[in-house]
Amino acid sequence: MSILKMTDVHAGYGGANILNGVNMEIGAHEIGVIVGPNGAGKSTSLKALFGLLTVSEGSVVFDGKDVTNAKPENLVRGGLSFVPQEFNVFPAMTVRENLEMGAYVRKDDYRHLIEKMFEYFPPLRDKQKQPAGELSGGQRQMVAIGRALMMEPKLLLLDEPTAGLSPRYMGEIFERVIAINASGVGILMVEQNARQALAIAHKGFVLAGGRNSFTDTGQALLDNPEVAESFLGGGAKH
Amino acid sequence: MEQVGFLSAMPINEIVFFINKVVVAGLIIGSVYALGAVGLTLVWGILRFANFAHGDLMTLGAFIAFVLTMVMPGLGAAVGLPTAFVVMPIAMAITALITIGLDKAFYQPLRKTNPKPITLVIASFGVMLMLQGLIRLIWGTAPRNMYVTPKEIYRIPFAGKDIIITEPQLLLIVVTVVAIVALHLFLTRSRTGKAMRAMSDNADLARISGISTDKVVRTTWIIAGSLAAAAGTLLAMDVSLKPDLSFNILIPIVAAMIVGGIGQPYGAISGGLLVGFTETVAVFNWSILLRPLKPHLPDWIELPASIAFVPTEYKIVVPFVILVAVLIWRPNGIFKGKVL
Ligand SMILES: Nc1ncnc2c1ncn2[C@@H]1O[C@H](COP(=O)(O)OP(=O)(O)O)[C@@H](O)[C@H]1O
Ligand SMILES: [Mg+2]
Numbered sequence: 001m002s003i004l005k006m007t008d009v010h011a012g013y014g015g016a017n018i019l020n021g022v023n024m025e026i027g028a029h030e031i032g033v034i035v036g037p038n039g040a041g042k043s044t045s046l047k048a049l050f051g052l053l054t055v056s057e058g059s060v061v062f063d064g065k066d067v068t069n070a071k072p073e074n075l076v077r078g079g080l081s082f083v084p085q086e087f088n089v090f091p092a093m094t095v096r097e098n099l100e101m102g103a104y105v106r107k108d109d110y111r112h113l114i115e116k117m118f119e120y121f122p123p124l125r126d127k128q129k130q131p132a133g134e135l136s137g138g139q140r141q142m143v144a145i146g147r148a149l150m151m152e153p154k155l156l157l158l159d160e161p162t163a164g165l166s167p168r169y170m171g172e173i174f175e176r177v178i179a180i181n182a183s184g185v186g187i188l189m190v191e192q193n194a195r196q197a198l199a200i201a202h203k204g205f206v207l208a209g210g211r212n213s214f215t216d217t218g219q220a221l222l223d224n225p226e227v228a229e230s231f232l233g234g235g236a237k238h
Numbered sequence: 239m240e241q242v243g244f245l246s247a248m249p250i251n252e253i254v255f256f257i258n259k260v261v262v263a264g265l266i267i268g269s270v271y272a273l274g275a276v277g278l279t280l281v282w283g284i285l286r287f288a289n290f291a292h293g294d295l296m297t298l299g300a301f302i303a304f305v306l307t308m309v310m311p312g313l314g315a316a317v318g319l320p321t322a323f324v325v326m327p328i329a330m331a332i333t334a335l336i337t338i339g340l341d342k343a344f345y346q347p348l349r350k351t352n353p354k355p356i357t358l359v360i361a362s363f364g365v366m367l368m369l370q371g372l373i374r375l376i377w378g379t380a381p382r383n384m385y386v387t388p389k390e391i392y393r394i395p396f397a398g399k400d401i402i403i404t405e406p407q408l409l410l411i412v413v414t415v416v417a418i419v420a421l422h423l424f425l426t427r428s429r430t431g432k433a434m435r436a437m438s439d440n441a442d443l444a445r446i447s448g449i450s451t452d453k454v455v456r457t458t459w460i461i462a463g464s465l466a467a468a469a470g471t472l473l474a475m476d477v478s479l480k481p482d483l484s485f486n487i488l489i490p491i492v493a494a495m496i497v498g499g500i501g502q503p504y505g506a507i508s509g510g511l512l513v514g515f516t517e518t519v520a521v522f523n524w525s526i527l528l529r530p531l532k533p534h535l536p537d538w539i540e541l542p543a544s545i546a547f548v549p550t551e552y553k554i555v556v557p558f559v560i561l562v563a564v565l566i567w568r569p570n571g572i573f574k575g576k577v578l
């Protein structure tokens with residue numbers, strides 16, 4: 001059964017539509033990866049499915065329920081978490097408070113989850129009382145992902161989690177993403193490092209001009225010479 | 239040689255005069271500014287506009303306390319506190335409700351249109367003028383006394399002299415301290431308080447985290463409105479109640495907010511005290527403190543009757559001077575506020 005199904009989604013920022021028919025479907029516990037050139041509408045797709053933009057046409061079904069244009073608050077409660085591309089931490093709040101804000105809608109005792117985040121991201125443990133804005137880029141990204149995981153989501157949306165990171169942190173984040181997925185959380189991720197990302201993807205979506213150019217399994221997209229030519233910078237490599 | 243005691247060698251009269259005129263007075267007006275600026279800065283942190291109607295919320299709160307005092311004048315005597323102070327919590331609650339009503343009627347519909355901050359500022363200017371008109375229409379312009387019985391005056395003996403502080407001044411200091419501690423605990427310990435800081439820090443991420451931004455906005459107005467009513471009531475008890483009670487202190491309050499760092503509650507408190515003290519020091523007449531030196535000065539030096547940094551009539555420039563001075567030193571304010 002699929003956890004997420006976007007069908008023919010059209011959306012924009014008030015002016016002309018940016019998305020002109022985006023289709024995506026991923027199964028529960030799968031990793032989906034969105035790649036495509038700058039300005040293709042990758043971030044816009046995530047915002048539209050998270051209820052931050054008005055979907056003017058098409059539908060979003062999450063976990064069996066139609067959530068087209070649902071409020072973010074309700075999506076969070078339903079098990080969808082989102083890590084935006086930029087400004088994804090509360091810079092003046094401590095690392096621990098950032099994690100607490102991720103659990104804002106929870107009514108139960110979530111302290112064990114904070115502990116779990118420190119196990120996922122060990123560098124954060126010693127920094128838990130520091131304002132998140134003072135951390136390095138890689139550690140900020142860990143806080144951002146940790147905050148989103150505090151709801152124990154069924155599906156985690158990640159917008160370019162490795163953008164601007166050093167190769168060391170990039171590898172670490174990819175490793176974490178795989179571990180998070182292995183623990184049963186579905187992932188839908190936008191990535192610039194298309195080859196690396198598609199290699200771990202169950203489903204891949206190549207967007208261009210606000211619609212799907214290619215949709216297939218991650219491996220099939222890597223093997224597709226046309227995709228390699230236009231979007232992965234050169235012929236298929238193995 | 240005669241033995242001269244340490245204390246008798248000190249110009250006690252002048253020191254006590256200085257404590258009364260500068261330390262006490264600065265603390266009083268600084269507390270009023272601090273209570274006002276905290277509300278203003280919280281609203282800015284959450285809604286990103288300077289609410290010019292904030293000063294008149296203080297006046298409105300004071301008038302509500304005045305009406306309640308007139309309705310139940312005997313209430314205070316029963317508990318041994320001024321009636322206006324006893325009814326103050328009710329005035330704070332009513333003002334908070336009115337503040338939420340003003341938001342629903344004027345600011346919330348504008349927010350839906352994704353306005354530029356200046357649009358909201360202009361709207362708040364309109365609300366300010368409306369409140370000023372309504373207050374004059376309902377209560378007239380004559381000054382009112384918030385006290386049904388004579389004011390208590392406390393004399394604290396100090397080296398044979400008295401430091402004088404009135405009951406409303408003492409209450410103002412107590413309320414300010416309590417409000418600061420309560421606000422600190424609220425912002426750092428409670429779920430809603432943390433959500434407020436989160437929204438002030440990054441409103442989009444707060445929404446993405448599932449924080450109900452409507453609830454945070456409402457809480458912010460409640461805190462701002464009730465603190466404004468408390469500051470207005472206590473100020474009116476200290477001086478007297480007039481429709482222009484707090485319009486005149488809007489400028490120092492705005493200065494206090496900016497000096498402290500916009501959107502920073504602790505900054506607003508320190509900014510309020512800083513502006514209050516500087517104002518008091520600036521208009522203080524130093525001539526009286528120099529009097530003891532007179533016998534030691536050569537004859538040709540005459541002490542003028544008044545030596546103040548700033549004549550009282552020009553007091554209003556002081557907040558601007560502090561503003562410029564602090565912003566040159568720290569462009570984002572003492573507590574590093576948000577860039578406008
Ligand atoms: N907040 C916004 N307001 C208006 N247009 C936007 C906004 N954000 C992005 N866009 C436009 O939408 C298009 C797609 O942007 P985006 O989804 O961010 O691309 P990307 O695929 O690089 O993530 C771009 O043309 C961009 O200019
Ligand atoms: Mg993007």
